[in-house]
Amino acid sequence: MNVPNVPLPLLDLTFGVAAFKALAVATELGVFTELSGTSATVAVFAERHGIEERPAELLLTACTALGLLLRDDAGAYRNTDLSEEFLVRGRPYYFGGWVTLFDQRDYPALSGLAEALRGNRPVSWDPQRQESMFVPADPVMVEHFWEGMHALSAFTASRLSERLDLGEVRSVLDVGGGGGAFAVELCRCLPELRVTIFDLPFVCELTRPRITAAGLADRVDLVGGDFFTDPLPEGHDIVLLSNILHDWGEADAQRILTGCAKALPRGGALIICESFVDDDKRGPLSAALISLTMLLDTWGRNYTVPEYTAWLAERGLETERVVCLEGAPTARALIARKTRT
Structure with missing residues (x-):
């Protein structure tokens, strides 16, 4: 029996905008932090x-339908x-920073x-007036970008610590590691590790x-510089690039890799x-959509493993x-691994 095509998947796609804004507004209002360990009715x-109760109920119902809240038989939400x-703000892997960043920067740009x-x-941003999006004069960048990057990276850092055997590693250079998510998470998992951001x-x-605040000032060094013009600090067991290369076009991404290989x-x-x-x-869908949003902010895109492998091989890394x-x-x-100099 043939099942006819229906347009409902397209309807779901169009309402993806409303779904995100429900999450963003609830995050802005602190709904999930407010309901941590407790519950509240629409009236409360x-x-x-x-x-008014009408908009309050509509937002809470939307968050419930999205799987972000639960409603009990008495009408209370948790x-x-x-x-x-x-x-919930304050949790180790709080993701609200990324939600806020996307809402403040990429959502309007879409x-x-x-x-x-x-x-x-x-x-x-205007390429005629600045070299890149990474400028201190941008209030959204200063107020939200680095917290957003921390939110995006913290859970990734925990997964990296679990999946890789880093027991013999003593030092890591985190290139473009602003926000400190990887430095904090790796140092927590590896008591002997030192990290340079x-x-x-x-x-x-x-x-x-x-x-x-993480109590790691004696184990994490911060070195200011520009990876396009300044040599990277040397003498580390590992050089880490997390969510950096997709911000740049192919030529610039390869320049960054050259600097990392030298270090x-x-x-x-x-x-x-x-x-x-x-x-x-x-x-996959997430990588493809992230790559598409690079059009809004950068000259880059998400690359493939074979592309990276070829670029790395040219620089003595396998x-x-x-x-x-x-x-x-x-x-x-x-x-x-660096196999030749």
């Missing part, structure tokens, strides 16, 4: 936020396990996606309080954490394996 929620772990397609240029000077200053001793390892596009360019980081926002890690 509306009174707390100074809004967090699901997912929200309790990842959307209205210019057609312009970005036609012009092959970013639309969230190399990033723009203003980013290092924004990251320093997070490192201090590594022979036998040292380079780890690239990214949402790799499949070799056949058919997916790809050893690609590790799947299940459930992590950055889905896989490519590990390459």
